[in-house]
Amino acid sequence: MKIWLTTDTHFGHEKMIKLCGRPRDFDGLILKGLKEVPRDAILIHLGDFCIGSDELWHQAFMAATKQCKRRILVRGNHDHKSTSWYLDHGWDWVCDRILLECFGVNILFSHAPVVELQPLGIDLNIHGHLHNTGHHPDANRIAMKSKLLAIENTDYKPVNLEKFISNSNQK
Numbered sequence: 001m002k003i004w005l006t007t008d009t010h011f012g013h014e015k016m017i018k019l020c021g022r023p024r025d026f027d028g029l030i031l032k033g034l035k036e037v038p039r040d041a042i043l044i045h046l047g048d049f050c051i052g053s054d055e056l057w058h059q060a061f062m063a064a065t066k067q068c069k070r071r072i073l074v075r076g077n078h079d080h081k082s083t084s085w086y087l088d089h090g091w092d093w094v095c096d097r098i099l100l101e102c103f104g105v106n107i108l109f110s111h112a113p114v115v116e117l118q119p120l121g122i123d124l125n126i127h128g129h130l131h132n133t134g135h136h137p138d139a140n141r142i143a144m145k146s147k148l149l150a151i152e153n154t155d156y157k158p159v160n161l162e163k164f165i166s167n168s169n170q171k
Contacts, residue, residue, distance in 0.1 A: 003102060003161040004037045004068075006030075007046035007111070007128030007149050008076070011057040020131045020152050033157030034064040043068045043158065044098070046128040046149060047076020047111030054081065055089070062090035074098055076111035076129065103162055113146045124165070 009030050016022045023029065037043055043065055050057040065071055070092040073079065079086075086094045097110045099122070108114060108122045112129040125146040132152035149159065 002038055002041035004041050004043050004158045005046065005109075005126065005149055005161055005164065006034070006043065006151060006158040008048045008131060008151050009045070009050065009061075010048055010078070011050035011061070012053050013051035020133065022152065022156075026156055029156040030151070031060055031064045033155070034061070035067075037065060037068055037158055039067045040069045041067075042070045042072065044072045044074065044109055044161075046074050046109060046126070048078045048128065049073065049076070051078060058089040072098065074109050074111055103165060105165060107165075113148070126161075126164070 010016045011027050011030070016026065017024060034043075049061075062071075071090065072093045072095070073086055073091045075094065075096050083094045097108060097114075099106065099108050101107070106121060106123045108125045110125060110127045113127045114122075114125050123145060126149055127146060128149050128151070130148050130150065132150045147164070149164070
């Protein structure tokens, strides 16, 4: 199973240029990178899809990811549309969190980091939300089993889950 991840695309959110040091053409870079996801892959977006112009950005995203077998949105703090709206605009599944066993690892995919993982039997929490700033009010309480995916650190391209896990284990 080919699973790819992206997060915090923030399409149309011009403040990301100043807040996270994104290039002016970050929207175009992200859309270009999405076209590299292999055919029949599952793409999981860890939230904060766009800020405004929702119809436009969803059309562009769905066109860029038409080769994907499934597109899953894990809602972020900026994703306020109804589940049915997202499903009607191309997503195959919409949720607040998703727990999957992949490559022998119980992975919780979430937008923001989850502080308490131990009682949930989770081996790894892959999340976005913190961007390349690393700032979070609970930063000193975030579990060691959490791994940040920041699109600013991936050249605005999605990442292969298996490689992401492998790189996480090497650090």
